[in-house]
Structure formats: C-alpha cells, structure tokens
Amino acid sequence: MTTWTLLGSYSGETSWGSVETKTFSANATAGPYSFFKLVGKRVNHSTAAFMAIGEILLIGVYQEVQVPPSDIGSALSWSKDGSVTYGGFHTFTKDYASGACPGTYRVRTNTSWYDMTGASGALGGNEWPPSGAFDNQPGAGSTRTAWAIGNSLSCGLNKDCNAELILETPCSIEATTWWVQAEDAHATASTPSAITLSGSADEGATWTELGSFSGETGFTQAEVRNYTANGGSAGAFNWFKFFIKRTGQSTPTHATMSGVGLYGNPALQILPPSDIGAGASWTKDPSFLYSGVYTLYKDHAGPVCPGRFRAMTNQGHWNDAGWFSFASNEFPVSGAFDRLASTASPGWNSATNLAGTSNANDATVELILKLPCSLVLESFTVQSRTDGFTHQAPSKASVYGSTDGASWTFVSSYVNETSWTAGEKKRFSADNQVGPFNYFKFGLQRISQAADELMHVGDIELYAWNVTDLCGSHNCDANAACENAGSSFSCECNYGFFGNGVSCNASVLIPPADIGGGSLWVDDSSETYNSLPTQYRQYAGSVCPGTYRAKANTDWIFRGASNEWGPAGAFDRQTASHGDQTGYSTNGNVVNSGTGDANDANVELILELPCRIILNA
Structure with missing residues (x-):
C-alpha cells in the first residue's frame, strides 16, 4: 500500500440531507485495484468539527470471472448435440442465463470417452463425458461428473494421450489463471501430468498458446492446481483447448480428471x-x-x-x-x-x-x-x-x-x-x-x-x-431484413413484399409505376362524384391492365386548367411539386382540418381499379 493512483475527487458538497447518498464518478480506465483510500479533507461547517460518514459504497466491476461459472450445472444437465460434431463425436451444450458471460457453453473433444453412449438421450450409467470436465463438480466412479478417455484408449507418463477438450464460451475472455482438478477417488495417478492451454478467436482455425505444464504428478483426491495464463497479453478468445499430453501413471491406462477451467476478464467492445x-x-x-x-x-x-x-x-x-x-x-x-x-x-x-x-x-x-x-x-x-x-x-x-x-x-x-x-x-x-x-x-x-x-x-x-449478432444464423426470407432483438432476432419483409418475415411474397404495387403523371389522365364530366368530374387513365401494362379512375368529393385547385391538382395526381406514382400536376390539393382551406379543431374534416379520394387486390399496406 505504498503506491496510490487518484481515481476521483469532489469538493464544495456542503448541502446534505439526512441519510442522503451522493454518487461521484471515478476514472474507470484505471485499475483494477483491491485497496481503496478515501481522504476526508473538510467538513460541512465553517469551523473545525467532528467528521462523520454514514456509509461508503464502491460501484465497480468485478472483472475476473470463472469460466464455466461455478454453478453451470452437472454434466447430467448438459444437452447432447448431434448436429454439431468435432472429430466425428457429438458435442455438449449448456445455456447459462446470468453472470458476466451468459449464453451457450459448448464442449468438444477429438477422442471417444469412457462408456460413451449415442448422440441423443441420457448419459449412460457409468459414462465419463467431456462435459464432466467442465461442470465444476468433483467426480469419480458412476457420478458422471468427471471425464475419462475412451475405453480402448490409454496413455501415461511415457505414452502420449493427444486428447483435446475444447470449451466454447458465449463471450470472449482474457484468461489469467487456469486449473486442473484430480478425480475424487483412488485413480489420481491418471490425472494429466502435462497439458497445454490454447485460445482461438476464429472458431478453432488458429490457436494461440496461453500456458502449459508438465511433470505434474502426485495429485491427491479432488486436488485443484492452478496455473498462470498469459491471456492478458495474448488477447481475448472464446474457444479454449486443453491439449492433454500425458498422465502421471507409469503404466498406460485411462486418463481421468474431475475437470479443468479458467479465470479471466471478459473482453469489452466499445x-x-x-x-x-x-x-x-x-x-x-x-x-x-x-x-x-x-x-x-x-x-x-x-x-x-x-x-x-x-x-x-x-x-x-x-x-x-x-x-x-x-x-x-x-x-x-x-x-x-x-x-x-x-x-x-x-x-x-x-x-x-x-x-x-x-x-x-x-x-x-x-x-x-x-x-x-x-x-x-x-x-x-x-x-x-x-x-x-x-x-x-x-x-x-x-x-x-x-x-x-x-x-x-x-x-x-x-x-x-x-x-x-x-x-x-x-x-x-x-x-x-x-x-x-x-x-x-x-x-x-x-x-x-x-x-x-x-x-x-x-x-x-x-x-x-x-x-x-444473432442475425448471423437467421431463418429470414431472402426478401426480408433480420434485426437483433435482445437475445433473439426478428424478421420483417422488405418494402414491396409481405408476409411474416420468414416467408415473404412479392407485393403488387398499385397503380403501376408507369401509369403516367396526373396531367396525362383524362377529365371526364360524363362520370361524376359529388357533382365533380372524375379523371381516368387507360393502362395496357402486364399488372392490372385496364381503366383506372380517380375521384374526389372536394373541389381541387385550378380544376379544368392545365396546372390543376386533381385526384389523379394522388395516384400517379410521382412525387408532387408546384406546377407539375402530380399531386392533389383542395381549392382552399378545409373546414375542421386543423389538429386543434373539435371535429375531423371529410375529404375523400377514391381510386377505382380494373382488377381486384387484397390490400397489405
């Protein structure tokens, strides 16, 4: 406690209510630290007096986490996944919803394991699955909470195991410490005596060594030994491979252990x-x-x-x-x-x-x-x-x-x-x-x-x-957009398509884009609506061909003139600007049309089609 780093300060806080709590920011880019010193400089009085503090609370982040979490659950609660394999063997998954690294944990291995059963269903009565190495529970015998290499495989002090136990984590971790725990029974000599830990940030394509040990023999029942990892300098990873080389047994036999794991800092993205x-x-x-x-x-x-x-x-x-x-x-x-x-x-x-x-x-x-x-x-x-x-x-x-x-x-x-x-x-x-x-x-x-x-x-x-990015593996239609939504994702059909997002069908846009501007539609006094002439346009295209007719119950500006803004302008698929007849405008102010009016206006625009459609939007 000889070196101190300033993290924050305040002054002039002379107005306090009874049991009032005040929060002050700190330099969160410094640290982490395990000692914190508060230096009281002045009281809230003009003359010297007692200094009293009701409570001090540190609001921070406990950075180092255990991976997998200590309460991840025994191997019996993990799920077999035959759809994702590694080295020809099914994998195991466990969803974990709390802590600093929530999400799905997955375990892979390149070798068979003791009394291995199929890729579905429950574990066998004496199965020693790879998930047992990551469930944070000591194991032996028929507990099924430990791991052992396959029945026909063996290794020892002078015979390589070449077994890989791979843990995929739902977040990236800068590993600081890793550990190995011996079997909780008599076969402790079969605990690995040499392991190399590596990390990968590209799903196992490339690996970076984070630490290793050799010559570690003499384990006692359920003993845990810790080793230093260089994840802080090597970077953050979400795949961790424990490559088991040898065991402490002089006569080759099954490699066994209660488990392995690591401690580290979840990597932050800005x-x-x-x-x-x-x-x-x-x-x-x-x-x-x-x-x-x-x-x-x-x-x-x-x-x-x-x-x-x-x-x-x-x-x-x-x-x-x-x-x-x-x-x-x-x-x-x-x-x-x-x-x-x-x-x-x-x-x-x-x-x-x-x-x-x-x-x-x-x-x-x-x-x-x-x-x-x-x-x-x-x-x-x-x-x-x-x-x-x-x-x-x-x-x-x-x-x-x-x-x-x-x-x-x-x-x-x-x-x-x-x-x-x-x-x-x-x-x-x-x-x-x-x-x-x-x-x-x-x-x-x-x-x-x-x-x-x-x-x-x-x-x-x-x-x-x-x-x-949960949209990395979405099932949205090719004509839909995927959007993250917390721990899930949603699909929404693109403009011009309709459906539930998983299935999208092309919409028919009516009127067609090439129907023609309002000035090309024909005024028709022989067919009126509310005593006003209608406007029509003949269309010979492939989508809904025939006569389109626009109607309005309210007179429009410049009606009958070359620059009129009739109802056809509202349906000609063209944006409107002054003088181009591609929009509709009433001939003067509309009664009750303001947002502050007590009643609504009643301006009607009607489009008669030469076909029938189901309206989606």
Whole structure:
C-alpha cells in the first residue's frame, strides 16, 4: 500500500440531507485495484468539527470471472448435440442465463470417452463425458461428473494421450489463471501430468498458446492446481483447448480428471465502432420517426456489430437544416454517437434551453441508439465539449436498455456531475446483470449549471460484453431484413413484399409505376362524384391492365386548367411539386382540418381499379 493512483475527487458538497447518498464518478480506465483510500479533507461547517460518514459504497466491476461459472450445472444437465460434431463425436451444450458471460457453453473433444453412449438421450450409467470436465463438480466412479478417455484408449507418463477438450464460451475472455482438478477417488495417478492451454478467436482455425505444464504428478483426491495464463497479453478468445499430453501413471491406462477451467476478464467492445463516421455523414431519414422527429442512420460493415446504426431523439437539435441536408454548424443526435470529440464533429446540442440544477423539474431529453447487434452494457462514457461551454454537459442522466424500443429496463444513472473540463470523458458503470439489449436510451435531465441553458453532448461510448449478432444464423426470407432483438432476432419483409418475415411474397404495387403523371389522365364530366368530374387513365401494362379512375368529393385547385391538382395526381406514382400536376390539393382551406379543431374534416379520394387486390399496406 505504498503506491496510490487518484481515481476521483469532489469538493464544495456542503448541502446534505439526512441519510442522503451522493454518487461521484471515478476514472474507470484505471485499475483494477483491491485497496481503496478515501481522504476526508473538510467538513460541512465553517469551523473545525467532528467528521462523520454514514456509509461508503464502491460501484465497480468485478472483472475476473470463472469460466464455466461455478454453478453451470452437472454434466447430467448438459444437452447432447448431434448436429454439431468435432472429430466425428457429438458435442455438449449448456445455456447459462446470468453472470458476466451468459449464453451457450459448448464442449468438444477429438477422442471417444469412457462408456460413451449415442448422440441423443441420457448419459449412460457409468459414462465419463467431456462435459464432466467442465461442470465444476468433483467426480469419480458412476457420478458422471468427471471425464475419462475412451475405453480402448490409454496413455501415461511415457505414452502420449493427444486428447483435446475444447470449451466454447458465449463471450470472449482474457484468461489469467487456469486449473486442473484430480478425480475424487483412488485413480489420481491418471490425472494429466502435462497439458497445454490454447485460445482461438476464429472458431478453432488458429490457436494461440496461453500456458502449459508438465511433470505434474502426485495429485491427491479432488486436488485443484492452478496455473498462470498469459491471456492478458495474448488477447481475448472464446474457444479454449486443453491439449492433454500425458498422465502421471507409469503404466498406460485411462486418463481421468474431475475437470479443468479458467479465470479471466471478459473482453469489452466499445461501440459504436471508432470508424462509424462523423454525425454529418449519417443519413437523415424522415421515413423513420421517433416522437415525430426524423432519425439518422449509418451502415457499417466492420467485423464487430456490422449493420445499421440508428440515432434517435424526442427533441429537435441546434441549427437543424431539415431532413434533406446538413448545415455547416449543425448539431444532430448522430453527433453524440460518432466516436469523435467535438473538435472533429460538433456532437449533439439541444435546440432550446433545458433545466439547470436550480430548476424545479428535470428535462426530458432522450438520445437513443439502436444497434444492429445485441450486447450487455458494462459501462458508458459521456464527453463534454472541447471548445468550452462545459456547463452545457449533462449533470444528471438515466440510461435504459430495450429489445424493441418500446419497453425499457433501467441500467444506470448518475447525478451531481457538475464539474467538467473541456473535452473531459467520464465513465459510469452499468448493471451488467440485465440484457442483452439492442436499444439504449440516455435520458438527459439537467445541465451542469444552476440556470437553464442549452445542453450539449460531445460523444457517448458504450463499453459492452457479449456483443452478439444473432442475425448471423437467421431463418429470414431472402426478401426480408433480420434485426437483433435482445437475445433473439426478428424478421420483417422488405418494402414491396409481405408476409411474416420468414416467408415473404412479392407485393403488387398499385397503380403501376408507369401509369403516367396526373396531367396525362383524362377529365371526364360524363362520370361524376359529388357533382365533380372524375379523371381516368387507360393502362395496357402486364399488372392490372385496364381503366383506372380517380375521384374526389372536394373541389381541387385550378380544376379544368392545365396546372390543376386533381385526384389523379394522388395516384400517379410521382412525387408532387408546384406546377407539375402530380399531386392533389383542395381549392382552399378545409373546414375542421386543423389538429386543434373539435371535429375531423371529410375529404375523400377514391381510386377505382380494373382488377381486384387484397390490400397489405
């Protein structure tokens, strides 16, 4: 305890209520540590007095985890999987739903095992399966919670085993320690005396050695021995191979052991990717609204979380140039998620003043990022402006996760973060026991000064575990889009197709795209609707050929003139602009058509087809 690293500080906190708890951020990029020192400097009184503290709580991340988890379940609870084989042998899986590395664990081996049974059904009465090596339960005899090499195979001190036990984990791990446990019976001499541990990040195509031992004999019953792994320097992996070379038995016989496992740090991914692109390079999308505000998206093809990222907000932003372009000094919501400091990208800025710390009410700003992958949030960072105005940084915020963008789960919050330096990035922990999610909502509630003013966010980063693209093995139709949804995925038919997403059929778009602009349709006073002439168009194409007729019950502007905006313009498959007759417009204001009117208007547009269709959308 001779060397200390500053992790955080506060001052000026002179207003405390009875049993009030205040939360202060720490430098989460430092550490980990096992000793923490709090230095009390002043009391909340102008003169010297007793210093008293009710409670101190450290909010952090316990980084090192056991893999598989200690309560993964005995080999009897693992499932045989004959659809995935290795070395000609079926594999074993176990789903685990909690902890820092939830998901599916899979065990592979390249050799037969003692009293091996088939690829389905229950374990045999004296079976020693490879899953028994990873269930964290001592085993022997007929417990079926240990592993032994196949009946016809043998190895020893002077005869190689060449047996592989491979564990696939649902998250990437930087291995720090690994261990071996002897059988819980008399045959401890058959415990491996030489093993090499390797890791793979490409499903076993290439392997990196993480550690090894040899000459380890003399195990006692159920004894555990630990060994150091160099995963911290070698990298993170999600396949771990225990290559068993020899045992401690002088006479070749079955290799046996209760199990193997490792400890390590789940690897974190930072999202969005660092090369996602500046906020002004994202696409404004008025077809996808959130709370009536257009959203912005960016497609990214990198190796981690590839697909479409979408930024959303419930409020407008500073200097919005509209959905069709960007102003030179615009501050869109995409700027909060572009991984760039505000010197390189403006970040996000509110369009109006928001609540300061003295305001009686919180602001209700929402910044939302929808990702093309699912993840468990470990922590997140918020960055202030680099060009001053640090008082505009949010001093209070709450964070939520969702799988559908409608139902939200609380994952984190912070308060009283009123002290920011230019470009400062503060990191806050999250509840990693919930999720995974593919939507994250940042509810920004107050700026960092007493008076109301504009709010600004330079950048937000997500530090994530278990980044999973569940669409990597989807069953969506070829004409459908797959979308991650927490621990599952959904399929939605593309525009022009209909169905449940797994099966999509081509839609017929009516009228056809080449029906012709409104000016080509014929006014017909011989057939009227509500005493107004109708407009028709003959079509000879392959889809729904015949006469199309458009009708309206309300008079239209410039009716009968060359620049009229009749009902045909609403059905000609062309966008409308002034003077081109490709839209419909009433001839003056429509009674009761405003959103503030007590009653609805009753403007009718009718299209008569030469065929019958079932309407999908």
